[in-house]
Amino acid sequence: MATSSFTKKMLGLEVAEATAQPKTAAAPTTFLKKPKIAPSKSRKREIPEGLWTKCPKCSVMLYDKDLDENLKVCQHCNHHFRIGARERIHSLVETCSFEEMDAEMTSVDILKFAGVSSYSGKLQDNKRLTGLKDAVITGIGKIDTHRVGLGVMDFSFLGGSMGSVVGEKLARLIEAATDKGLPVIIISSSGGARMYEGMCSLMQMAKTCGALAYHAKHKLPFISVLTDPTTAGVMASFASVGDLIIAEPEAMIGFAGPRVIKDTTQSELPPGFQTAEFLLEHGLIDAIVHRKEMKERLAYYLGYLTESQKQIAALG
Numbered sequence: 269m270a271t272s273s274f275t276k277k278m279l280g281l282e283v284a285e286a287t288a289q290p291k292t293a294a295a296p297t298t299f300l301k302k303p304k305i306a307p308s309k310s311r312k313r314e315i316p317e318g319l320w321t322k323c324p325k326c327s328v329m330l331y332d333k334d335l336d337e338n339l340k341v342c343q344h345c346n347h348h349f350r351i352g353a354r355e356r357i358h359s360l361v362e363t364c365s366f367e368e369m370d371a372e373m374t375s376v377d378i379l380k381f382a383g384v385s386s387y388s389g390k391l392q393d394n395k396r397l398t399g400l401k402d403a404v405i406t407g408i409g410k411i412d413t414h415r416v417g418l419g420v421m422d423f424s425f426l427g428g429s430m431g432s433v434v435g436e437k438l439a440r441l442i443e444a445a446t447d448k449g450l451p452v453i454i455i456s457s458s459g460g461a462r463m464y465e466g467m468c469s470l471m472q473m474a475k476t477c478g479a480l481a482y483h484a485k486h487k488l489p490f491i492s493v494l495t496d497p498t499t500a501g502v503m504a505s506f507a508s509v510g511d512l513i514i515a516e517p518e519a520m521i522g523f524a525g526p527r528v529i530k531d532t533t534q535s536e537l538p539p540g541f542q543t544a545e546f547l548l549e550h551g552l553i554d555a556i557v558h559r560k561e562m563k564e565r566l567a568y569y570l571g572y573l574t575e576s577q578k579q580i581a582a583l584g
């Protein structure tokens with residue numbers, strides 16, 4: 269500061285400074301004029317928030333109320349939007365038949381994980397935004413005439429990631445279903461294991477699969493339903509070991525991302541290789557079922573599987 273004022277004086281720039289004054293005086297006025305709220309306002313006027321949703325596939329504007337009534341499926345192109353766990357349970361089970369389990373179970377920040385924001389902070393935010401305690405809802409309900417153990421994941425809670433609560437709730441659900449002699453249906457929607465819980469989240473892969481192995485020993489069926497997206501630690505554990513594995517149309521299903529696979533295998537990947545349609549063609553999944561037909565089809569499969577189970581039991 270001192271040196272600059274000294275050199276300015278030495279160079280005789282006081283005059284220049286004086287002439288510069290009007291400029292600096294004019295600058296604040298132009299600066300004050302700057303705030304442009306108009307564009308965002310007009311955009312808001314075009315698309316009122318919370319009323320319309322643009323379909324990412326066919327670009328048609330969909331009225332939210334119609335979309336909700338249609339189970340979040342586009343009426344024009346059948347694009348399946350992501351749906352919350354509660355809405356999905358409501359669409360599948362008989363009215364008032366669902367008894368939720370472990371509804372109050374919440375995650376603990378075991379590792380005291382601190383990144384851009386802390387894990388405990390993220391948990392609080394997600395609980396507030398979603399109204400959920402964690403990324404899965406479990407319970408016993410009735411689909412048509414069949415009592416089932418039903419677990420439904422919700423992608424809106426931390427990307428549907430599987431931490432110790434998701435793993436524990438699913439394991440308890442499977443164990444309860446084993447005790448009661450019930451089939452299990454798990455509807456997955458997940459980005460994988462929850463990195464904020466490190467090793468504890470990875471252990472859930474073995475825990476859920478272990479519980480399912482005991483369930484299978486009792487000759488009870490497990491139907492895995494894969495919805496968009498089902499990836500990584502969830503796809504690599506319980507989601508891919510169903511007696512029947514079904515998926516929603518165009519669901520993204522896979523383990524690692526395409527770039528990682530390409531770099532690891534050093535080979536070109538076929539287009540659309542992580543979609544439900546591709547995996548059906550290659551035998552990884554058994555069927556693709558439209559969301560609006562899901563309840564009917566699950567009831568049909570349950571009838572088929574429990575009937576064959578009764579026949580096996582009768583045979584001894």
Ligand SMILES: [Zn+2]
Nearest residue numbers: 323326342345
């Ligand atoms: Zn559409």
